[in-house]
């Protein structure tokens with residue numbers, strides 16, 4: 190018998206992006222890791238859209254490249270081996286001053302060094318720049334965890350950041366399947382239409 194499961198926070202993030210993405214969207218994957226979100230974004234843009242992916246680990250950049258290289262929109266992908274906390278400068282250097290979608294999956298690269306993780310400090314710095322670059326009608330999704338060192342501090346920082354944004358300009362929400370306070374969750378920041 191098939192059982193219907195609730196959406197995972199990662200699936201929920203993709204659902205939100207689906208609602209906001211347009212064929213010509215400029216999209217950012219703030220943490221490419223194994224490349225799944227990057228590939229999802231590439232699959233959902235048209236020939237005029239583009240995806241920019243960040244990761245501080247070379248092996249994540251390579252894994253993402255391998256995963257995405259057979260996608261039709263691969264030519265629309267730029268991978269940056271660098272930290273997302275300098276997102277504004279990295280994008281400006283490529284002539285990009287705004288984007289429609291940003292996905293971020295916090296934590297560490299699976300099957301790699303687990304001590305290399307996103308942090309509250311760099312994630313907050315990235316979000317501060319990202320909201321100023323987010324187009325009207327666009328959205329940011331951040332999947333946060335609480336299981337590894339520093340994860341709860343980061344999750345709390347993301348939730349606090351989203352909570353203090355102007356309600357006039359942004360709609361923010363949290364999605365957490367029931368299963369304990371330590372379960373991962375998805376935080377969504379959507380910028381209202383003009």
Ligand SMILES: C[S@@+](CC[C@H](N)C(=O)[O-])C[C@H]1O[C@@H](n2cnc3c(N)ncnc32)[C@H](O)[C@@H]1O
Pocket residue numbers: 219220221222223224225226227243244245246249271272273274293294295296297298299305306307308311
């Ligand atoms: C959970 S993984 C991302 C998974 C990925 N979204 C996927 O679909 O496979 C988190 C990634 O964040 C990267 N990371 C950590 N700090 C970062 C930073 N400051 N800037 C960019 N990437 C970072 C890690 O190297 C790791 O690959």
